[in-house]
Amino acid sequence: MQWQDLARALFGEDHRIRQQGELLAGEADFDGGTLAVVGTTGHAPIGVALALAQARVVLDTLRDHPGRTLLLLIDTQGQQLRRQDEMLGINRAMAHLGCCIDLARRRGHRVLGLVYDQxxxxxxxxxxxxxxxxxxxPEAEIRVMRIPAMARVTKLPEDLLTQLSQSNPVFAPGVANYVAMGGVRAxxxxxxxxxxxxxxxxxxxQDLRARDGAARGGRRLAQSVIEQVLAA
Known part of the structure; x- marks a missing residue:
């Protein structure tokens, strides 16, 4: 789905979301309140500049609109695989974005992510x-690592990983598997x-992903391990 169609379905004409390159940013009126919206489009590769631009929107919201809900619109092919971004510290820029979102949560902002494409x-x-x-x-595409890449990292045969993916969502891409694991709530x-x-x-x-994953059978041990650690 194109982000314009999504915005129209969610907010009608009551939004001021704008596209700047691959960055989406703005605000929208919803149920008597205003949401801050930030995200990406066009299967954006997240490089240093785009990560920092998103972080800037989050920090501006914290400064100018304390407590305002943040809606993250997600369409990305992952991090930018470019030497320039690696040299500039893409890992630190992406970590900074994650820390800004976490800070918003700690400051009392509701933060909701929506994968609308990839x-x-x-x-x-x-x-x-x-x-x-x-x-x-439902039509979104979600995965962290393709099976061939997973095979290179784990040193396990692709055939074995493919077989495991039939019964264990952890090894399989696809939005339904992320629902089963609790990574996607609904x-x-x-x-x-x-x-x-x-x-x-x-x-x-409260982070309920491990609990949901256990209840749905997609992550059978994470919640019990968490409980054992907390009880130790």
């Missing part, structure tokens, strides 16, 4: 997965405006 690798980890909750459209279908209202009403600063 979410890959580090571009997703430092945005939607840092939010209070991350939802997605899929928005039908009335997107009603889905946003429900998502905002149920947003919690």
């Amino acid at each position: 979410a890959l690798s580090g571009g997703f980890i430092t945005s939607g997965l840092v939010a209070d909750a991350c939802d997605a459209l 899929l928005w279908q039908g009335d997107l405006r009603a889905a946003l209202a429900e998502a905002l009403a149920s947003a919690s600063p």
Whole structure:
């Protein structure tokens, strides 16, 4: 879905979201309040400049509008694979973005992520997965690592990883698997405006991903390990 169509479905004409290159930023009126909106479009690769631009929007919201809800619109192919960005410290820029989102949560801002098209690798980890909750459209594409790349990192055969992905969502891409693991809280279908209202009403600063993953059978041990550590 194009971001313009999504904005229209969510807010009608009551938004002031603007595109600057691959950056989306602005605000929208919703249910008697105003949301700050920041995100990306065009399967954006997240480089140093784009990460810092998003972080700037988040920090400006904290300074100018304390407590205002943040909506992250996610469409990214992951981090920018370019030597220039590596030399400039892409890892630190993306970590800075994640820290700004975390700071917003700590300051009492509700932060909701929505994957409306594509979410890959580090571009997703430092945005939607840092939010209070991350939802997605059913047609979204989500993955952190392709199986061939996973095979190179783990030194396990691709055939084995493919076999494991049939029964274990941790090894498999796809939005349904991220729902099973708890990384995506819910899929928005039908009335997107009603889905946003429900998502905002149920947003919690408590991280429930491991609990949801255990309940859905996608991450069977994470929650029990957390409980054991807390009890130690």
